[in-house]
């Protein structure tokens with residue numbers, strides 16, 4: 045087995061800048077310009093799928109507004125930036141569902157919601173002078189979890205915004221916000237990230253080439269997911285094991301022992317089938333040109349050959365094996381029989397592409 049080049053440490057939070065969001069299009073350049081010129085609006089709504097970079101962009105905007113450096117904002121070094129990234133800036137109010145204001149602890153009320161009391165408390169705080177004499181930032185994460193009274197209370201504040209306060213609403217589901225809230229914000233929808241850009245950012249974090257390719261294969265254009273997964277050793281060990289047991293299996297005689305190994309772990313079998321499906325799908329996505337070939341690092345040569353040469357129907361047939369296995373599970377076929385059949389099918393395809 046090839047030695048992983050990956051560093052074994054959690055990523056230090058990288059201070060992103062606007063240039064990291066270039067792939068998000070011209071809206072980002074306009075945003076950067078207005079922040080630089082001090083002509084920013086009083087409320088931003090950042091929306092997009094999980095891990096697409098909403099919170100990272102929020103941090104770039106907030107730190108740019110709080111940065112006291114004259115030239116490159118955010119500089120990452122001035123007291124404004126440092127306090128912001130430390131979570132100690134006195135003019136930042138952060139609201140999260142079930143946590144209230146500036147807290148990591150669960151509150152008793154509204155476990156998974158942002159309740160009206162929290163918004164009222166925030167409104168009172170923004171009515172006072174800022175500590176540093178600069179801008180105050182109100183960050184509302186998972187903003188869609190504001191319940192209706194909370195949304196109405198926020199709306200009133202957005203209608204008559206206090207001076208020097210910038211609201212940042214972050215959400216995966218903007219459709220759950222009042223349309224009147226949305227219309228009072230500058231809405232910035234974020235799109236899935238370009239693979240080349242994710243690759244560059246992972247490289248800057250010290251992630252080795254092989255792991256970068258594998259991560260891009262599974263993160264679906266989400267930079268947040270990519271940064272998290274690249275360092276999740278447990279995930280990769282499990283995946284490698286499943287890859288070796290199911291896709292890289294060499295002898296038919298091994299099928300029985302692998303199936304026997306999994307048959308007693310009944311509650312794990314659905315997750316196992318999902319991973320096998322994901323592994324097979326990646327061969328197809330590489331064939332389609334949607335993923336780079338190094339995604340298949342760790343796959344036997346036959347799969348890489350298939351990714352280069354095979355045609356659509358070969359892949360639909362292969363993906364069908366997992367659907368069939370799922371169907372057999374529903375029909376109460378024993379796990380042992382389901383897995384043996386699946387492995388025989390996969391091996392059949394693999395043999396066809398072995399050189």
Ligand SMILES: [Zn+2]
Pocket residue numbers: 110111112113117118119120121122123124125126
């Ligand atoms: Zn700074």
